[in-house]
Amino acid sequence: MKNIPLPNTPTLEGNLDKKLLLQVAKEYQTPLFVYDFDKIEEYFNQFKLAFSGRKSLICYALKANSNLSVIKKLASLESGVDCVSLGEIKRAILAGIPTYKIIYSGVGKQDYEIQEAIKLGILFINIESKEELLKVESIAKTLNTKARISIRVNPDIDPQTHPYISTGLKENKFGIGVEEAKSLYLYAHKSESLEPIGIHFHIGSQITKLQPIAESAQKIAQLLHSLLALKIDIKFFDIGGGLGITYKDETTINPYDYAQSILECLRGLDVTIICEPGRFIMGNSGVFLTQVLYEKISQEKRFVIVNGAMNDLIRPSLYNAYHKITPLNPREGELAPTDIVGPICESGDYLGKNIALPPLKAGDILAILSAGAYGFSMSSNYNTRPRCAEVAISQGKARLIRKRETFEDLIALEKDYL
Ligand SMILES: *Cc1c(COP(=O)(O)O)cnc(C)c1O
Numbered sequence: 001m002k003n004i005p006l007p008n009t010p011t012l013e014g015n016l017d018k019k020l021l022l023q024v025a026k027e028y029q030t031p032l033f034v035y036d037f038d039k040i041e042e043y044f045n046q047f048k049l050a051f052s053g054r055k056s057l058i059c060y061a062l063k064a065n066s067n068l069s070v071i072k073k074l075a076s077l078e079s080g081v082d083c084v085s086l087g088e089i090k091r092a093i094l095a096g097i098p099t100y101k102i103i104y105s106g107v108g109k110q111d112y113e114i115q116e117a118i119k120l121g122i123l124f125i126n127i128e129s130k131e132e133l134l135k136v137e138s139i140a141k142t143l144n145t146k147a148r149i150s151i152r153v154n155p156d157i158d159p160q161t162h163p164y165i166s167t168g169l170k171e172n173k174f175g176i177g178v179e180e181a182k183s184l185y186l187y188a189h190k191s192e193s194l195e196p197i198g199i200h201f202h203i204g205s206q207i208t209k210l211q212p213i214a215e216s217a218q219k220i221a222q223l224l225h226s227l228l229a230l231k232i233d234i235k236f237f238d239i240g241g242g243l244g245i246t247y248k249d250e251t252t253i254n255p256y257d258y259a260q261s262i263l264e265c266l267r268g269l270d271v272t273i274i275c276e277p278g279r280f281i282m283g284n285s286g287v288f289l290t291q292v293l294y295e296k297i298s299q300e301k302r303f304v305i306v307n308g309a310m311n312d313l314i315r316p317s318l319y320n321a322y323h324k325i326t327p328l329n330p331r332e333g334e335l336a337p338t339d340i341v342g343p344i345c346e347s348g349d350y351l352g353k354n355i356a357l358p359p360l361k362a363g364d365i366l367a368i369l370s371a372g373a374y375g376f377s378m379s380s381n382y383n384t385r386p387r388c389a390e391v392a393i394s395q396g397k398a399r400l401i402r403k404r405e406t407f408e409d410l411i412a413l414e415k416d417y418l
Pocket of ligand 1: 202206241373
């Protein structure tokens with residue numbers, strides 16, 4: 001039966017019902033991240049189901065949201081993880097992800113990180129350059145072991161997304177060209193300290209068109225064929241992440257079609273598919289709640305100043321990203337185009353521009369939708385602002401999964417100032 005999943009869109013329903021969110025805002029204060037743990041499960045299962053016809057492993061991309069309770073939830077669904085630092089690997093292990101389901105990616109792995117990853121016995125390391133391959137080989141040698149590796153191949157295909165989150169073009173810093181990759185596989189195959197078991201590509205994030213992914217998969221599958229012909233025993237076909245979600249009105253890729261296009265490339269091949277979704281699972285599973293502080297109306301513009309800012313949710317400032325914004329206690333009156341801005345001393349500090357909003361008063365709570373991915377995980381302490389608390393809601397019940405930082409937390413590591 002063809003599985004037609006629910007679209008991945010911003011909504012304030014179920015666990016993210018407005019009334020419930022108002023209660024949560026009152027209890028835990030704002031600014032605040034709130035995640036719907038039932039949605040996380042739903043989106044994860046959509047992915048799992050889409051690939052269920054084949055041996056597959058979903059490795060959630062931890063960087064999208066690395067809260068330990070989020071990881072633990074995904075561990076309970078039998079997810080693996082894709083990590084980009086030793087810190088993320090440690091988080092994953094702490095939250096109950098088995099080491100044989102952990103992948104380690106990223107262009108700038110440091111010696112101590114590689115050493116620890118090998119010692120921990122993770123599934124494999126995704127190699128991003130020749131120098132890194134040699135580094136991993138020499139570290140494995142000193143550890144007297146074989147390091148399992150996969151090579152991130154750069155298919156040189158335009159994912160048609162924002163340039164900052166585009167990674168699969170030859171001008172990007174990521175991955176290795178097809179020809180060089182082939183020679184590195186041959187090298188690794190002969191090495192006593194390396195065991196090439198995977199092949200990997202990841203062309204970017206927030207991808208909404210299937211074609212660039214399908215084309216990349218075909219290109220990488222061709223390489224896989226030639227490696228298998230050389231008796232290099234590749235067992236994992238790692239298709240990365242990047243599946244887009246709806247923030248505004250984008251039509252996106254349905255996981256079923258996504259899976260079908262990958263399966264088509266792999267006909268007759270006995271490999272396990274690994275996918276690394278991050279945003280798809282977390283993006284629309286979370287909202288960011290912020291409170292109105294002031295309204296400022298000039299002849300030119302209406303500004304609403306809120307207590308949340310770019311240090312909490314940087315996507316609008318960094319990528320000019322759009323997030324739906326909805327007042328939780330709407331007032332009667334005309335909608336007017338409004339810039340929602342934070343207290344930070346930067347003109348780029350905004351959460352929304354020209355959003356049609358009804359009258360608002362100090363104390364009103366706004367929900368910034370689709371904030372579950374690359375929200376808290378990209379947050380900072382800029383302007384000495386404590387990072388937000390995080391709350392999980394499951395079946396209508398809310399619980400705190402990260403305390404709000406205090407001023408004392410912020411200065412805890414500073415010394416010699418007295
Ligand atoms: C960021 C990243 C992902 C996840 O991307 P999403 O767009 O959140 O799905 C997966 N794999 C790698 C290697 C990444 O860098």
